[in-house]
Amino acid sequence: MKKFALLSSLLLVGSAFAAAPRDTLVVQQAADVPTLDPTATYDTASGAIVENIYETLVTYKGASIRELEPLLATKWAISNGGRTYTFDLRKNVKFHSGNTMTCRDAEYSIERNLVTNSAESGNWFIAESLLGTGANAKDDKTITWARIDRAVECNNAGQLVFTLPKVDPAFLAKMAYPGQSIVDSKHAIAQGEWKGTSADWANWVGKDLQGSNLSKQPSGTGAYKLVRRDANAILLQAHDAYWGKKPAIRNVVIQKVPELAARQQAFLRGDADLIETGGRANIEAQLKGKPGVVVLDNLPNTTATAVFMNENIKDPARLGSGKLDGRGIPANFFSDVNVRRGMAYAFNYAQYIKDVQNGKGKQRTMLLPDTFPGYDAEVKTYTYNPKQAEAYFKRAWGGNVWKNGFTLNVAYRAGSVPAQTAMEILKRNVEALNPKFRVNIQAKEWSAMLNDSKAGKEPMIIIGWAPDYADADNFMYTFYSSNGYYFPRNNWKDASVDKWLEQARATTNQATRDRLYSLVGQRAYEQAPFVLVPAGVFVTAHRDNLVGVSARTFNPMTSFDYTGTLWKDLSKK
Template sequence: MKKVALLSSLLLAAAAVTSTAQAAVARDTLVVQWANDVPTLDPAATYDTASGAIVENIYETLVTYKGASIRDLEPLLATKWAITNSGKTYTFDLRKNVKFHSGNTMTCADAEYTFERNLVTNAAESGNWFFSESLLGTGANANDDKSITWAKIDRAVECNRAGQLVFTLPKVDPAFLSKLAYAGQSVVDRQHAIKVGEWKGTEADWKNWIGKDLQGSNLNKQPSGTGAYRLVRKDANAILAQAFPGYWGKKPAITNVVIQKVPELAARQQAFLRGDADIIETGGRANIEEQLKGKPGVVVVDGLPNTSATAIFMNEKIADASRLGSGKLDGRGIPANFFSDVNVRRAFAYSFNYAQYIRDVQNGKGKQRTMLLPDTFPGYDEKVKTYKYDAKQAEAYFKRAWGGNVWKNGFTLNVSYRAGAVASQTAMEILKKNVEALNPKFRVNIQAKEWSAMLNDSKAGKEPMIIIGWAPDYADADNFMYTFYSSNGYYFPRNNWKDASVDKWLEQARSTTNAATRNRLYSLVGQRAYEQAPFVLIPAGVGIIAHRDNLVGVSARAYNPMISFDDTGTYWKELSKK
């Protein structure tokens, strides 16, 4: 233990950013620098890319994506599966002789515990809502939906006498296997979890864990997965993971992984160019092309698929009075329902300079999408109308808003973006400049906010306006369309926009496997969203990443956008150094 602690301290010290030159990172060590923090290492609470990027390397799922494909799946902790009962029963054979980091051997009981724990807790900050929809017929937990009982959860996930894991669905879900590949559905160590104080896995105490926030759980502090890497140390500024000697798969070439939080882009960049960091959060295409491309020791991988969607959210029911200023349309604040007037939303949509964003942030390699859905996904409709920057139109809609009082009295709006996210900051600055130029009584205050705080506050409906994106949990249009546009979707509390027709169309799209019908319904949603402008759609860039030239395993050919790790599209265990 003393040796591990000493090594941990040395590695973290070596990764620290200092004003003096440092030696290049050792061949057996990967150093990564991010701007963001990591909210949790508990799979049941993992629902952001930063957390997912760590969890997917220290834990493992039953199935995973095959190579670079986002549709084809292959076994991981499972060895095979069978689908019976008209597509409603899934039976998995599990891999033998797999060890958790604690030393415990994985059994079917661990998998059953994992998925029942996800169904029992199903907290608002987790991705278990879409898993619960598949197995229980509702995305809610037992506190919010009284039809959920322990017996219902217990029947949904069971181990049979042969030691196979059996899922029983109430209705067909063609996306179920893809959902199991999500990092939040990773198998956890039952004995270890109970030992550190988590749910005991029985009916006796299940009600105490319903909807419980697990971000800061004991399992977050002391994870035990089956992944190729185990956690050695985590604090507010750094994470150290090391290759797990008992891993069932191929031994990784990289022994040590250091993830460090470095909010300042300039500091990350300097460390990267010196060779003291192998991968960094780069600040986007413009910065890569202007500051990193062509520099000694740097490799740039371009032309990567973009399967995320990003928008500026306008909250129609702001729950935090402290963010409202005066709380009135008197020039010194806004009312809580400021964005409930469609004229306000349209005015902001016309105020954003999409072409400037593509030019300044994406160096001309971006695309203005028609809807919040990757254009490579079925259901995307190129024919849906889009907003363009138009100051005259913005002025006209601001003059109509709230019976003319917005234009007459002005407003002060407080908006947030993720600290250290250059692209998000630039987007907000573009919007601020254009809105304030329309009327001297308009004021937009922008502020950087820590990622975890912004996630939690926006989820609680406290943020008046934020910019946030969505990376797919599974490769289906529903994962984007329902998430962004449904009043039952995950992002609804962040903008509180509701449209009865949109809700109906989205539910209809979920109830059919007919591709043409689903596509038509999603087109209707896209057109209605254009008319109602619940979001300002941020243009989608072409994927680009940079890494040090001695790092092997990052390439366009191997890139899988469903893997979270720092946009590299690969796992740590697939990397090596030359």
């Protein structure tokens, strides 16, 4: 009871301790956590917890972003010309509920992803592999229960068998994504989730599971289980029946602390072991060199970030007057390429690198990590050029943008210093061009921003992408295709780009794929659907008594938090 009372106190944000207990990891962040249901997990805040509660069949080996090893599987075999994958599963694995994992749980988990698949979840890319389409049965009437059932089956030997309609060289990497975690089917069904049969599958097609019963009461095989959750904190404890090595960290407390200064103070006192740091500039100015702080620098950055300009804004309340009269914008304001080019020339890339990344940043040519195959360093880039920005704004909408002005309402993720700084740079430079230009920026909760932007309601947002699997397609298709996950956020469509991206998906010839991605990059430069935010060299900070965090073990694909490793591999001295 004494330990539980201490943990209860830790859940109260702002509580002061000389240091977080040795067996407890305390993490403070600005973002809220939209879901704890693997099927609905498609953001980094949720993924950072889900990957520690649940486990997948395979995972990335060490710090490698390409080499995979078994996790809940023990081995696999590929046959039928690369179209059939057969997995042997680990025995005597216990869920948090006490149920024993069986092949049926694995089959149920992946079938549930295929049944409920929607653009809001991370299941479109596994649906593409197993069904040949990223759509669900509501959007594609050729998808039947029989088709889903045939794609994922348990054979008489208790092995899990996947049958693909065509070869997908990225299939195994896709299976390492936390959204493909194995859930406790008996527990899920008891909570009122899909029964796992044809009888009720139609009722669950495309269903939003972000706030599912399984999110509220998860049961995974991972090293940590949920104890309690409220609006400001999440408490997890070690799973005593975990099949693997017992973790040294017994308790994990995730606290939502929107104010950066408050997070920093807790970190410097030792009340928090890890925090959302606010980016490089803040780390170097406020944390580096302070007692008890370790800064881990020069880490790989496999994310891409952009300012989205929505060409079909679906929320009249965000449009002001809804006209080009200086008091608002029309819903299709960004459909004029001159507006988009004006914005791209108005952003000061060098200033962002200086202010946010303390000079350790890079202006990429494409929304693709430069370490990935397919990246073309020769594609042209925009530079900060007020004269060019002015010239394009003067052309926009037949001269009416310059003549009448506009009022633009912009949102950024609450608590994100880099996002706020980027929007402030853009606001300052755009408004300096013409006294009739006004850009209003406001902080918005992460979950609300995600929901509103995917519904096409936000005129302009800044958002990034962390890879689901290590292939250029995961970035290029996501950002640039009109069938991609991010399309509803900016509604930009180019027929040539769509064609090139589909061609890149249909070949395993890397030289051909590289050429096609270069064409996409050049076309995107010409059309400016995004303002490309410079990519920083990743840096993080942790308390010096936290063991297991290093450049040697850091894997940007495995973990979504600040350590590049799972909690079970950490300890404190």
